[in-house]
Amino acid sequence: MSYKNFPMVSNVMFGRGSFNQLEDILAPKRINTKAPFIFLVDDVFRSNVWITSRIPLAYDDRIIFVSAKEEPKTEQVDALVEEIILMTKERPSGIIGIGGGTIMDIAKAISIMLTNKGDAKDYQGWDLVKNEAVFHVGIPTISGTGAEVSRTAVLTGPDKKLGINSDFTPFDQVILDSELTKDVPKDQWFYTGMDCYIHCIESLKGTYINTFSETFGEMALKLCKEVFLEGELSSEEAQEKLMMASWHGGMSIVYSQVGVAHALSYGLSYLLGTKHGIGNCIVFDQLEEFYPEGVRMFKAMKEKHNIKLPQGICADLSDRDFDIMIKISLSLDPLWENALGPDWKKIMTPEKIKSLYQKM
Template structure:
């Protein structure tokens, strides 16, 4: 059975296009449902972007904190804030949810949009195609590029038992606004780590068993853009990185990521390591699986003077190590994409422990 792939309905790309956001949202506002909810990374709280938000009278602005990886508990809290706000307005649902920031902010906005129309906790929907009701209208404006969250069908969340996305066609954004001016000046090493998420997406997609012409076309273009951005430093690096993120996200949307992402989920769950850093830490130890990609990754690290954190797992208890292994093994499609249908005969719990011990 071929996948009937859901894509972002509308997108606008170009320097300065953020100025169009108000007009774009106006099309979604109705007399009986006009409230927009803006979830904005709090790094912008005292920055010029704050004064450019197209807020109208009854809109709700929430500054979201992403110092930690997005958690299901935080999603539930944000949904509660939105519901309380809407009780004071007309209608039970807002006209839309707008996520502005990096991958974590976008994931939070997707999750909130979903949970406004589905009962229970966000933790109830960690998995594949568990969402029953369509989300409210939701849009994204990236201010960091690399994660591909702007085009993916998942919102990656850490729950009480696991780190696993809410994977659903209903998760996909209805609108994205890609303005390269908004990612200018992102500080290193954050920009590097987020960009490496994109680069690793490409390596895992292009070398995976799920590879097809669709994912290959997007993956190869994204890979070339990443190589240009991180090995040549072109003048239009922000434009290229933003499109690399888009194409990388599209590539894995019709294939899958692999070993690096599976292992980084375990690191994030137990150690709270951010996604981009976690991927970079793990990828540096995967030369046996992705030799060319790891060599090139190390060249990029050297060029951008990146020193990865080391000895992260040295003092973990046996219970913590076992939990990391559990979290990694839950992600079966990632292992299958990387190693094929018989991946369970290749990857054992001891092999995963061995990889984690190196970190």
């Protein structure tokens, strides 16, 4: 048996208002006055002075507002890298992502592409990155994906949706300030929060489960239940607990894998552009056969928060469309193997996948 040796986020700061200490964190990391910090900020905060006025700009530092309307693309990363190279005199001292999973993955990918030749698409896969990334910081403003702690930067490329999984991907620094999540719209709070819940179920019910993943997964699941089912928390407590659930849920999949919901949701995202959180919810709602207890609890949470998921998103698709989604989904071998074991191909045939998509 050869065990994997995973890197982790090396520094983390936690606490409401900790965002105010960003300047102290960055100052010692400035290489020189010509090597700026680049802040990639979700453009939902463009006119949010409460956030932007606290971004500590000095010398040639820049804010680039990035839209999170669509999931991150490899070409988008390449274009941003080009823009940063053109606007800076020297390689940046650091890249700081302020936003949800979308912005955090873009920040991770850019920090890698600033020190590695070629296009972002060349690095989609496992351990293809050769050079250490630029110093990069993740500051989540919505909780659930675990992107703040994971070893991947998920991107949609010309022919696949797949992460840049590497030892250089994890953030060097994360700031967990739950106050930044206070204005997340309710539906989005639910969808991204359920991404965390689904990570837990897929990890805990998977065949790759081990004590490392189980302990993180159980903690995250307990926190999700407190936040989404039990409902006796103040909003501050709920924001803090969901932020830590996201962290633990992310840690749980470091040493295991996600499963059926993610494998099917990647197909929806690739063909229809369905975003990760809502896509996972639409899929998970139909997976009682694979995760009976998990889906029952999910339905109870949905009911409690009065969430109405879109119906019939696959109703008008052609056979060719289904084939594209099936191909994307079936290419995710580790997810299927984790979910269904080594003989997964006998269970998850193209016909079976199609019948699941047809319910959505």
